[in-house]
Amino acid sequence: MSKLKSMSALESVAVPGRHGKSDGPAGVTLQERADLGLATLEVRKGQAAALDAAVQAAYGVALPNGPVSAVGKGVRFVGVGPGQWFAVSETHANEALANDLATKLEGLASVADHSSGRAVVRVEGPSVRDVLAKGLAIDLDPGVFGDGAAAVTNISHMGVLVWRDGEAFDLAVFRSVAGSFYGWLEEAAAAYGLDVVTTS
Amino acid sequence: MRITCPYCGARNLEEFTYRGDATVKRPESIEETARDAWIDYVYLRDNPAGLHKELWHHSAGCHAWLQVTRDTTTHEIVDVERVAKER
Ligand SMILES: [Zn+2]
Numbered sequence: 001m002s003k004l005k006s007m008s009a010l011e012s013v014a015v016p017g018r019h020g021k022s023d024g025p026a027g028v029t030l031q032e033r034a035d036l037g038l039a040t041l042e043v044r045k046g047q048a049a050a051l052d053a054a055v056q057a058a059y060g061v062a063l064p065n066g067p068v069s070a071v072g073k074g075v076r077f078v079g080v081g082p083g084q085w086f087a088v089s090e091t092h093a094n095e096a097l098a099n100d101l102a103t104k105l106e107g108l109a110s111v112a113d114h115s116s117g118r119a120v121v122r123v124e125g126p127s128v129r130d131v132l133a134k135g136l137a138i139d140l141d142p143g144v145f146g147d148g149a150a151a152v153t154n155i156s157h158m159g160v161l162v163w164r165d166g167e168a169f170d171l172a173v174f175r176s177v178a179g180s181f182y183g184w185l186e187e188a189a190a191a192y193g194l195d196v197v198t199t200s
Numbered sequence: 201m202r203i204t205c206p207y208c209g210a211r212n213l214e215e216f217t218y219r220g221d222a223t224v225k226r227p228e229s230i231e232e233t234a235r236d237a238w239i240d241y242v243y244l245r246d247n248p249a250g251l252h253k254e255l256w257h258h259s260a261g262c263h264a265w266l267q268v269t270r271d272t273t274t275h276e277i278v279d280v281e282r283v284a285k286e287r
Pocket of ligand 1: 262
């Protein structure tokens with residue numbers, strides 16, 4: 001059997017270049033974060049304190065206790081629910097992250113690989129909050145949703161996990177709706193000008 | 201209508217799924233003698249005017265089950281708590 005070819009969720013969907021309003025600087029810049037390691041972890045019963053200690057030892061960061069993210073050695077842990085986190089890594093690409101977590105947190109948390117199940121895009125720029133507000137019913141004002149803040153919610157009726165990294169927003173959607181999501185975003189950003197940047 | 205999830209914060213109704221009355225209790229017995237208790241549990245509901253406890257699932261958010269205390273005459277939500285006490 002031949003190995004399936006790995007391809008990004010937005011390949012030939014998000015066409016690099018300028019979309020919508022073409023004059024002046026782009027209001028929003030979009031970049032796909034392909035080949036990230038993505039995994040969920042959920043604490044096992046009665047293991048909360050032991051899990052905290054193990055994450056601290058292995059990744060040098062305390063697991064967040066609410067809808068915020070904490071950045072450790074090579075891994076960002078995003079709080080997605082009570083006792084549940086979504087882990088994101090550039091250094092542990094694709095399924096390597098879930099393997100690393102499962103090894104280091106064995107018996108303390110249940111780990112599932114989500115690397116090929118989600119598409120992650122990074123959006124930023126002067127109009128980014130205006131564009132996201134068209135489909136995201138949460139307050140993105142920095143006073144409320146500051147650096148590291150996270151939310152599991154809907155964007156234009158599609159499930160999304162969003163977190164803030166400095167001035168940028170990262171959005172993770174299920175891979176099966178990546179095309180619909182991008183279509184919505186391109187439309188929503190057209191009035192401000194959208195710049196799609198290639199990563200690979 | 202908005203519900204303030206203890207984990208996620210205030211979110212709109214679109215994110216939640218209604219399950220029903222939070223006060224009904226499943227009968228312990230499955231014997232024929234518990235028939236009336238089962239009919240009550242499965243089919244019969246009070247329709248109170250005023251405060252009512254109901255179960256809501258934060259299905260598009262943190263996936264926690266919530267017990268919401270709502271005034272059925274004004275829709276005012278006076279309390280929201282997680283059903284699961286600890287993880
Ligand atoms: Zn919630």
